Amino acid sequence: MEQENLSPEDSLQLIQSMIDKAKNTVADNSFYFLLWGWLVFSASIIQYILKVVLESPYHYLAWTLMFVGMIVSTLYGVNQHKKRKVRTYVEEVLNYLWIGIFVSYILLGFIFARLGWTNCFPFYMMMYSIGTFVSGRALKFPPLVWGAIASWILAVISTFTSYDANILLSSLAILVSYIIPGYLLKNKYRHMQLHV
């Protein structure tokens, strides 16, 4: 890009094109949605099989899969942080949001361990929606918003159903709020990279 005399029209065009470029630099967050989506989905299905089909008293051990998510997320996050050449305000706010959600999940685990797990699923389904909803609005990506709304509806429904049914409802909630929007988000970023 050489220096030269700019007309006001050229200046405006340049400002517009640079602002557009900066707008398209939001990092691909789909990895986290897919990682946690598939881990929670798998844990729900494994717990259901252990509890309902095999009648094992150790069905809750299926959720130890979450430790895999913590390790993989941390390693991936550190690696991505090093790679990023630009930081946007939206990314920073979303990072803090997800840290807050992560701490809340850990606290929910502590709270239910103290008070009993019987009614845990409506709360978890409600939690799935928060990060998805805010991310969807911030990234202007409606599938995340619709997934969040669907998971909120499932959270209400789960207050009318049994614990066993709620395990399956939880897997459905994570499918609509993390997994499906996660794949759509991944496709969007792939498409954006091809056309930048």
Place this chain on the structure above:
Amino acid sequence: MFKDLDPILHSQLRLAVVSLLIGVKEAEFTFLKEETNATAGNLSVQINKLKEAGYIDVVKQFKDNYPQTMCKITPAGVKAFEQYVKNLHSYLSVDVAKITSRK
């Protein structure tokens, strides 16, 4: 003709750098280089001019043993950019509010 336009910003590369930085929290030198297609030498000179004018902050640090230069627009830079766009508006009969509101 363009006496009201800030001479620091009224240069293709410096305006491109400020326009990129106005929408982000901070950006690496390499990001600015890729997006503006400028040479490292020219970009470095223009970044120094913006820094001397107080429009951007430049922090040099090491990341994994490699030098890294982070650039960030300052409040004075934001003000100067807004004034520059306003002055452009006085030359043109177009609505630039659309552009500034998108940052």
